[in-house]
Amino acid sequence: MTDVIIVGGGIAGLAAAWELVASGRTPLVLERRARPGGVILTEHVDGFVIDAGPDALLIQKPAAIALCRELGLSDRLVPTLRPRTAFVVKHGRLVPLPEASVLGIPTKMRPFATTPLFSWGAKVRMLMETVIPRGPGGDESIGSFMRRRFGDEMVTWLAEPLLAGIHAGDVERLSMPTLFPRLVLAEQATGSVLRSLRSMQAPPAPDGAFLSLPGGIGEMVEALVARLPDGTVRCDALVSALAHEGQYRVMLASGETLEASAVMLTTPGWATAPLLEPVDGRAADLCREIRSVSSATVVFAVQRARVSHPLTGSGFVVPRPERRTLMAASFVSSKWPGRAPQGFVLLRGFVGGAGDPHVLERSDEEIAEAAWEELSMRLGIQGSPTLTRVYRWAHATPQHEVGHQARIAELDARLAGLPGLFLTGSSYRGSGIPDVIADARLVATRAAAFVEQR
Ligand SMILES: Cc1cc2nc3c(=O)[nH]c(=O)nc-3n(C[C@H](O)[C@H](O)[C@H](O)COP(=O)(O)OP(=O)(O)OC[C@H]3O[C@@H](n4cnc5c(N)ncnc54)[C@H](O)[C@@H]3O)c2cc1C
Numbered sequence: 001m002t003d004v005i006i007v008g009g010g011i012a013g014l015a016a017a018w019e020l021v022a023s024g025r026t027p028l029v030l031e032r033r034a035r036p037g038g039v040i041l042t043e044h045v046d047g048f049v050i051d052a053g054p055d056a057l058l059i060q061k062p063a064a065i066a067l068c069r070e071l072g073l074s075d076r077l078v079p080t081l082r083p084r085t086a087f088v089v090k091h092g093r094l095v096p097l098p099e100a101s102v103l104g105i106p107t108k109m110r111p112f113a114t115t116p117l118f119s120w121g122a123k124v125r126m127l128m129e130t131v132i133p134r135g136p137g138g139d140e141s142i143g144s145f146m147r148r149r150f151g152d153e154m155v156t157w158l159a160e161p162l163l164a165g166i167h168a169g170d171v172e173r174l175s176m177p178t179l180f181p182r183l184v185l186a187e188q189a190t191g192s193v194l195r196s197l198r199s200m201q202a203p204p205a206p207d208g209a210f211l212s213l214p215g216g217i218g219e220m221v222e223a224l225v226a227r228l229p230d231g232t233v234r235c236d237a238l239v240s241a242l243a244h245e246g247q248y249r250v251m252l253a254s255g256e257t258l259e260a261s262a263v264m265l266t267t268p269g270w271a272t273a274p275l276l277e278p279v280d281g282r283a284a285d286l287c288r289e290i291r292s293v294s295s296a297t298v299v300f301a302v303q304r305a306r307v308s309h310p311l312t313g314s315g316f317v318v319p320r321p322e323r324r325t326l327m328a329a330s331f332v333s334s335k336w337p338g339r340a341p342q343g344f345v346l347l348r349g350f351v352g353g354a355g356d357p358h359v360l361e362r363s364d365e366e367i368a369e370a371a372w373e374e375l376s377m378r379l380g381i382q383g384s385p386t387l388t389r390v391y392r393w394a395h396a397t398p399q400h401e402v403g404h405q406a407r408i409a410e411l412d413a414r415l416a417g418l419p420g421l422f423l424t425g426s427s428y429r430g431s432g433i434p435d436v437i438a439d440a441r442l443v444a445t446r447a448a449a450f451v452e453q454r
Contacts, residue, residue, distance in 0.1 A: 002028045003451045004444075005250050005258060007239045007275065008266035010038020011433055012425040012440040014224045015067060016264050017232055019444035025451055026229075028258070030250070032238040036225055039396050040433075042218025045387065047341040049216050050299050051348075052391035054433055055330070056080075056210035057217070061434035063441070064220075065211060071223040076214055079207035080335050085313030088117055088157060089322045094378065096313070097158075100201075103183065104158040105150075107197045122153035130192040137188065138177075139402050145176040145184070149193055161317035165327055167431065168295050168353030168397045178400045179431075212336050217433070242275045248420060261454055262420040262447045266440065268292055269427035270395055279421065283414040286407050290427045292395040294360045295352035298371040299332075301387035304345050308380030311345060316378070320355070325370040327353050329378075344386070349375055354399065364390040398427040422447050 004020055006013045009031025020027040029036070039053040057064040057077075068077060087094035097104060098111035106112035112123065129149050146159040155171060163180060164171035177184045186196035213219040225233055238253040248263045265272045269290035276284040315330035330348045333340040340346040349371040352359030359367070368388050375381065408428055415423060424443040426436050 002026060002258065002260045004028075004262045004264060004447050005030060005248065005260040006264045006266060007250070008038065008271075008425060009033070009036035009233055009235065010266060010425065010436075011040055011221065012038075012266035012436050013264070014221065014228070014233070015437040015440040016266060016424060016444040016447070017228055018067070018070075018224060019441040020448055021228060021232070023445065023448035023452075025448050027232060027264075028260070029233040030237040030239050030252070030258075031233065031235045034235050036233050036235060037218060037221040039393060040217050040221050041391070042216030043389070044215075045389070046301075048301055048344070048346055048387065049214070049336075049339045050346070050389060051212075051216045051218070051332075052297055052299070052389070053393065053396075054217050055332070055336070055348075056212055058432060058434055059205065059207060059209055059211055061432065061438070063438035064434040067224075067437055068213070068220055071220065071227055073213060073220065073223055076219070077211045078214060078337060080210050080212075080314060081337060082208075083312050084208050086162075087313055087316035088161060089316055089318045089378065090117060090157065092322070092378075094309070094316050100204075102197045103180065104162040105154075105183075105193065105197060107194070107201055117157050118153050122151055125151035126154060127194075129194045132192070134187060134191045137184075139405060140176055141172050141402050142174050142176045142180065143171040145187075146171075149187065156321065157319050161319040161328070165317050165353075167399065168293050168327065168350070169399050169401075170354040173354070173399065173401045175400055175402045175404050178404045214338055239275065242279060244279050244418070244421070261451050262422065264422040264424060264443065264447055266423075266425040268395065268398060268425065272423065272425075272427070280414055280418060283411055283418070286411045286414070287423075287427070289407060290404070291399040291401065292427070293352070293354045293357065293397050293399060294392075294394045295327075295350060295397060296359055296367050296393060297391045298349040298351060298368055299387075299389040299391070300347045300349075300372060300375065300385035301340060301344050302347065302381055302385050303383075304343055306382045307345060308382075309378075311379070315348075323355070325349075325351055325374050326378075327351060327355070329375055347375060347379070352393075353397070360392055360394055364392075398431055400431060420447075420450055 003025040004027045006029045017027045041052040098106040098115045100108040160171040186193045240253040241251040243249040269287040273284045273288040311331040311334045314335040317328040332346040424440045429439045
């Protein structure tokens with residue numbers, strides 16, 4: 001019998017295992033796929049380092065960087081290359097985001113006044129933010145919050161492609177206090193987001209906002225698995241059912257049954273729901289209600305000489321009025337060092353999300369062709385890519401929509417009545433890697449304490 005069975009070998013499951021081992025427990029991670037890491041996947045092809053899923057660790061939230069340090073990767077953390085300009089497509093052109101912006105919100109007058117991203121009327125409306133009264137508080141969508149504070153153009157050209165875009169979501173459905181509590185607190189603190197952001201303004205961090213690893217984010221997964229005791233992670237182990245009779249019984253699709261004192265489900269809401277069903281139907285319903293959207297990343301390698309755009313920045317986002325296929329694109333080899341051999345660039349497009357729910361019904365060839373057509377048009381690229389890769393992410397991006405916090409509070413209350421059963425992962429209390437790691441480790445300490453008590 002195992003102390004704690006962890007279902008799902010994404011970063012949540014692996015970080016939970018790491019914490020449990022540190023607490024002296026013997027966890028077993030069961031992962032349905034042939035490899036651990038979940039949506040974290042790095043491939044090395046012909047000298048290119050390709051992050052198929054996430055590629056950046058946010059410095060401001062320290063849990064991911066802290067884990068890298070514990071894994072002995074301190075010396076390998078690399079900042080983004082300069083310049084770190086992000087572009088927004090407007091009228092077919094790539095317009096740089098105004099300098100000194102916080103989550104896209106310009107905090108300095110000069111770059112804001114001169115940006116062609118907004119009309120003069122919109123700029124006046126945005127400046128009026130400082131005199132607009134505080135909202136009532138409570139849950140509301142990103143669209144509602146940003147429109148109320150800054151007006152329509154801020155939603156169209158910034159909030160939708162940037163803030164909702166990070167989550168491949170619908171700006172009118174994603175929850176502002178859940179995803180961007182910092183801006184909500186800024187409003188509550190002084191009555192004005194702009195005023196608060198300006199007062200908090202610190203000189204730009206020398207390392208920028210993100211770090212990565214020379215071998216891609218996959219390096220973190222490799223280091224984690226290598227440092228866990230042998231046999232902790234079992235791949236090709238699809239968990240098909242769960243039962244609770246004193247102990248937890250975990251049934252695998254292979255027919256095998258395992259027993260454990262505690263179980264941590266780190267799977268996405270839609271995958272967790274059927275496992276929870278026999279244990280607590282209402283908890284299963286709550287997990288099922290957490291929507292997830294599908295997307296694909298499309299990676300192209302191109303000879304540098306064929307690209308007319310200088311690629312001086314990290315990439316661009318495409319607001320709805322300009323959207324064809326791409327939600328966004330990264331200039332990977334301008335963003336991170338060592339991603340492409342000399343004379344080549346690596347580019348990555350994002351397609352799908354809430355605005356294109358049928359994206360994965362198309363073949364890889366169709367997805368790549370549409371993405372290439374748009375990318376080559378926007379960046380002025382001649383000829384064809386020397387390498388193309390399409391990565392499909394079915395239901396991989398959870399949507400923390402208005403009502404999410406209330407749903408999670410109810411879910412937590414139900415779990416309190418199910419001793420030994422724990423839930424973590426990107427569907428629940430944070431969806432970026434740092435939040436996922438922080439929550440997984442916190443929940444793992446509770447699982448360790450539960451086993452200890454028994
Ligand atoms: C394209 C993309 C880009 C992203 N970019 C960034 C970024 O740059 N920075 C950042 O911080 N975040 C980013 N994210 C978000 C971040 O990567 C994820 O939130 C995080 O990796 C999720 O980890 P997880 O372990 O919760 O889930 P997952 O990685 O989805 O892992 C869940 C695991 O459970 C397994 N599983 C499911 N059902 C079963 C079952 N029944 N039995 C056994 N195993 C099962 C799955 O196979 C999977 O491996 C990105 C996400 C995507 C999709």
